[in-house]
Amino acid sequence: MSITIKSDKEIELMRQAGKILAEVHRLLEKEVVPGVSTWEIDRKAAEIIRGFGCKASFLGYNGYPASICISVNDVVIHGIPSKQRILKEGDIVSLDAGVIHKGYQSDAARTVPCGKISAEAEKLIRVTRESFFEGIKFARGGNHLFEISGAVEDHVTAGGFTVVREYVGHGIGREMHEDPQIPHYHMKKRGIKLIPGMTICVEPMVNAGRCDIECLDDGWTIVTQDHSLSAHYENTILITEGDPEILSM
Numbered sequence: 001m002s003i004t005i006k007s008d009k010e011i012e013l014m015r016q017a018g019k020i021l022a023e024v025h026r027l028l029e030k031e032v033v034p035g036v037s038t039w040e041i042d043r044k045a046a047e048i049i050r051g052f053g054c055k056a057s058f059l060g061y062n063g064y065p066a067s068i069c070i071s072v073n074d075v076v077i078h079g080i081p082s083k084q085r086i087l088k089e090g091d092i093v094s095l096d097a098g099v100i101h102k103g104y105q106s107d108a109a110r111t112v113p114c115g116k117i118s119a120e121a122e123k124l125i126r127v128t129r130e131s132f133f134e135g136i137k138f139a140r141g142g143n144h145l146f147e148i149s150g151a152v153e154d155h156v157t158a159g160g161f162t163v164v165r166e167y168v169g170h171g172i173g174r175e176m177h178e179d180p181q182i183p184h185y186h187m188k189k190r191g192i193k194l195i196p197g198m199t200i201c202v203e204p205m206v207n208a209g210r211c212d213i214e215c216l217d218d219g220w221t222i223v224t225q226d227h228s229l230s231a232h233y234e235n236t237i238l239i240t241e242g243d244p245e246i247l248s249m
């Protein structure tokens, strides 16, 4: 899938999709409480997304069986909601969701604390979120893509954490995954030049321990190899001549 430059009309629809997804996240965060199952949160997500007249983009994507991904503690991404996975105080819970609104997509993730969490977990969530904002300082027309990548990694490293390398950010539009791919670590080249009208997802996945990951036998769940905690923060953004517009926040 190639890089697409959105027209003004398309940008307006991407804005609407992003606003809806931001609200979906605001509503879902409140559901992260001790005693609730991740399956129940997924049901809520399905209901909320349908309430906005949108489609949950993850449902059925490459056969994915739920509306959103819910990744707890050492699960990095693609956690499948389950009635057996009951949240408890101290868990960190990554909610990753996407919507399709009038043919246009938005994709965003946040890691949310369940009740009171450790200071280390709090720092991990904070540094992960900050690394997104450090990265997108470079997301401006005329800059080069991998300037974002390097800035994300630098912030994560300075915080004492590691960036996942096997999964990257991406372009987005009519498709959830468009070109370009956006690593969250230093690259040898500068990458493509950013052009106003590009819409991209920057989504650092950050581990408290080593960066290595593995996939469980279900074919989806990605966990840290050393079982250290992992956090995720993602927004859909629009490249402009100046500061990027964060569409999904």
Ligand code: MF3
Pocket: 057, 058, 059, 061, 062, 064, 068, 069, 078, 096, 097, 098, 107, 108, 201, 203
């Ligand atoms: N949010 C993920 C991404 O950015 C997609 C989830 S994978 C799915 O690529 F299969 F669940 F859709």
Ligand code: CO
Pocket: 107, 108, 169, 170, 201, 203, 234
């Ligand atoms: Co994404």
